[in-house]
Amino acid sequence: MVTKTxxxxxxxxxxxxxxTQEVAAPQLAGVRxxxxxxxxxxxxxxxxxxxxxxVVRGDLHMYLKLAEELEERDAHYGSVLGTRKRAVSGIIPVxxxxxxxxxxxxxxxxxxxxxxxxxxxxxxEALMDGIAKGFSMVEIMWGEQDGMFWPTQYLxxxxxxxxxxxxxxxxxxxxxxxxxxxxxxxxxxxIAHVPQLKSGIPIRGGVARTVAWxxxxxxxxxxxxxxxxxxxxxxxxxxxxxxxxxxxxKRALMRAVAGIAADAAAIIPDSMMIEFIExxxxxxxxxxxxxxxxxxxxxxxVLGQTLTSQHGGSGGLALGKIHNEVRLxxxxxxxxxxxxxxxxxxxxxxxxxxxxxxxxVPRVVYPTPKAExxxxxxxxxxTLVPLGLEVAxxxxxxxxxxxTPTAGAKLLKATTGSGDPPPMNAGTEKLIRQAVxxxxxxxxxxxxxxxxxxxxxxxxxDLLDTLAEDASADWEPLVSPMVKQVQALxxxxxxxxxxxxxxxxxxGGMDTDALQTSLAHATAKARGLGLTTDEIDG
Numbered sequence: 146m147v148t149k150t151x152x153x154x155x156x157x158x159x160x161x162x163x164x165t166q167e168v169a170a171p172q173l174a175g176v177r178x179x180x181x182x183x184x185x186x187x188x189x190x191x192x193x194x195x196x197x198x199x200v201v202r203g204d205l206h207m208y209l210k211l212a213e214e215l216e217e218r219d220a221h222y223g224s225v226l227g228t229r230k231r232a233v234s235g236i237i238p239v240x241x242x243x244x245x246x247x248x249x250x251x252x253x254x255x256x257x258x259x260x261x262x263x264x265x266x267x268x269x270e271a272l273m274d275g276i277a278k279g280f281s282m283v284e285i286m287w288g289e290q291d292g293m294f295w296p297t298q299y300l301x302x303x304x305x306x307x308x309x310x311x312x313x314x315x316x317x318x319x320x321x322x323x324x325x326x327x328x329x330x331x332x333x334x335x336i337a338h339v340p341q342l343k344s345g346i347p348i349r350g351g352v353a354r355t356v357a358w359x360x361x362x363x364x365x366x367x368x369x370x371x372x373x374x375x376x377x378x379x380x381x382x383x384x385x386x387x388x389x390x391x392x393x394x395k396r397a398l399m400r401a402v403a404g405i406a407a408d409a410a411a412i413i414p415d416s417m418m419i420e421f422i423e424x425x426x427x428x429x430x431x432x433x434x435x436x437x438x439x440x441x442x443x444x445x446x447v448l449g450q451t452l453t454s455q456h457g458g459s460g461g462l463a464l465g466k467i468h469n470e471v472r473l474x475x476x477x478x479x480x481x482x483x484x485x486x487x488x489x490x491x492x493x494x495x496x497x498x499x500x501x502x503x504x505x506v507p508r509v510v511y512p513t514p515k516a517e518x519x520x521x522x523x524x525x526x527x528t529l530v531p532l533g534l535e536v537a538x539x540x541x542x543x544x545x546x547x548x549t550p551t552a553g554a555k556l557l558k559a560t561t562g563s564g565d566p567p568p569m570n571a572g573t574e575k576l577i578r579q580a581v582x583x584x585x586x587x588x589x590x591x592x593x594x595x596x597x598x599x600x601x602x603x604x605x606x607d608l609l610d611t612l613a614e615d616a617s618a619d620w621e622p623l624v625s626p627m628v629k630q631v632q633a634l635x636x637x638x639x640x641x642x643x644x645x646x647x648x649x650x651x652x653g654g655m656d657t658d659a660l661q662t663s664l665a666h667a668t669a670k671a672r673g674l675g676l677t678t679d680e681i682d683g
Contacts, residue, residue: 151164151294151498154493154494154496154497154502157332159332159333159498163331163332163333163334164287164294164333164334164498165286165287165288167284167286167300168284168319168330168331168334168335169282169284169302169306169307169319169335171303171306175322176306176320176321176322177303177305177306177320181210181213182210183214184196184207184210184211184214185211185214185215185218185360188211188360188361189361190361193357193358193361196208196211196357197354197357200348201346201348201349203308203309203311203314203325205304205305205307205308205309205348206305208348208353208354209278209303209304209305210305211353211357212277212278212351212353212357213278215277215353215356215357215360216277218360218364219356219360219363219364219443221440221443221444222356222360222443222447225443225444225447225448226276226277226352226447228447228448229273229276229447229448229475229476229479230270230273230274230276231270232472232476232479233269233273233476233479233480233483233511234266234267234269234270234273235266236269236480236511236512236513237260238260238265238269238484238487238509238510238511239260239509239510239512240253240256240257240260240507240508240509240510241507241508241509241510244507244508245507247505248505248506248507249500249504249505251500252496252500252504252505252506252507253507255293255495255496255499255500256492256495256496256507256509259295259296259491259492259495260509262296264298264299267299268283268299268336269483271283271299271301272336272338272483272486273338273479273483274301274304275338275339275340275351276340276342276351276352276447276479277351277352277353277356278304278351278353279339279340279347279348279349279350279351279353279354280304280307280317280337280338280339280340280347280348280351281301281304281337281338282301282302282304282306282307282317282335282336282337282338283299283300283301283302283335283336283338284299284300284302284334284335285298285299285300285333285334285335285336285491286298286299286300287333287498293499294495294498294499296491296495299336302335305320306319306320307319307320307327308320308326308327309326309346309347309348310326311325311326314346314347314348315346315347317330317335317337317339317347318330332494333494333498335490336486336487336490336491337486337490338482338483338486339486340479340482341482352446352447355446356443356446356447359439359442359443359446360439362435362439363435363436363439363440366432366435366436366439367432367436369432370432370433370436373432383402384398384399384401384402384418385418386398448472448475449472449474449475450472473513473515476513477513480510480511480512480513481511483511484508484509484510484511487509488506488508488509492506492507492508492509493506514543514544519545522541522544522545526541622659623659623660623663624660626655626656626657626659627655627656627657627660630651630655630656631648631651634647634648634651
């Protein structure tokens with residue numbers, strides 16, 4: 146419960162008003178001005194080199210604005226970066242059960258409730274902005290409810306509102322006019338996510354630093370491509386005039402040739418003509434290849450591969466599935482680092498503000514289970530477990546994504562082999578009935594003469610068909626004794642060969658009395674109606 150004196154995880158007091166007031170709100174003027182200027186427009190190698198040089202020296206503003214524009218101006222980069230962000234923002238964080246052994250139940254319940262906030266995925270995606278820029282900042286707005294402090298809003302803050310200390314260049318500080326190093330961040334107010342994509346200072350770790358060069362070269366190529374198409378994309382128009390044409394006629398022809406591209410219409414005298422010559426060129430290839438090359442490099446930088454974001458050739462789908470494993474590795478790393486940030490800047494403060502200093506804090510994780518091939522796993526277990534391999538149920542449940550059943554839940558159970566045979570599915574029942582039919586028609590001395598009667602007939606039903614339908618109306622009780630014998634045999638057998646051997650042994654002792662009696666009655670009715678033996682057998 147909230148006390149009069151609020152302490153942080155380090156035991157130092159925190160002012161209540163600091164938790165509820167905005168700290169890094171944008172301003173009309175100053176270092177946190179909300180008016181942006183374009184950096185990507187007119188970007189040149191010299192200007193980009195200067196921007197990247199200055200950002201390492203502590204001037205972050207131009208670089209962070211450029212990183213923001215890259216996502217807007219390059220469709221491919223924006224797409225693959227969004228894919229990587231959503232790969233983690235779609236994961237639902239949970240409390241790690243192993244970390245709750247010494248944590249009071251009320252603390253676990255409170256943290257679980259905190260994770261159920263519907264705005265938490267938005268917080269996750271805002272923090273994943275650090276993948277591009279090297280770091281991301283979210284301000285927490287706290288409020289009191291039911292005697293506890295709860296986050297009421299998670300406000301994404303423009304990274305350009307912050308800077309780093311000059312000594313280590315790793316401590317994030319709030320930018321302030323007149324302070325070259327900014328000022329220290331208020332405690333319990335910010336979630337600072339710094340992805341460790343590479344070793345070194347955070348501002349050099351974002352993918353935007355490398356993508357900026359590819360963006361520039363790609364758009365140089367696209368600009369040249371557009372200029373090429375502007376000149377050679379349309380056929381060359383050649384006007385021809387008669388040697389006796391006057392100057393006025395020549396000028397009129399020139400105006401017609403020049404204006405026909407835009408107007409698609411022109412009038413000229415009979416003595417003149419306009420000829421369209423298609424441009425023979427293959428200039429698109431180098432420009433298009435350069436653009437595709439840059440897109441592939443951007444995919445490698447952001448996703449770690451290219452085949453799930455590019456059109457693959459032969460075998461592209463299979464290779465894409467293999468490369469998806471690389472993306473899973475990246476997602477797992479992103480989720481692990483994000484969990485570390487959430488535990489440090491949100492969960493630890495939430496517990497200390499509400500339950501006091503020194504109370505054990507549960508650990509929050511973003512689970513990223515590896516997809517398992519259920520068919521392969523089931524086959525392996527079905528083969529190895531009977532041979533003596535001991536496998537824990539919890540391990541199998543984890544791989545299959547099946548939760549441990551709660552008390553009183555209705556369970557699927559395996560058959561025990563005792564009592565009545567287990568119920569059959571339609572496929573198994575059909576196979577057993579085919580086996581029974583085979584036994585009946587190959588049993589030595591069988592005099593039923595059925596020959597499947599009219600089951601295979603394809604003509605219009607006649608008197609014999611009617612008799613056959615009457616005789617087979619009660620087929621279930623007639624074959625039930627035989628089916629039970631075959632079903633019991635199937636329950637006892639462990640291999641197909643053992644089952645077939647048992648079928649052969651059953652042939653001489655199957656209970657067919659009821660079936661033979663029914664067939665005898667049907668035969669007698671048929672002969673009483675005057676049907677011949679050939680008609681009955683056929």
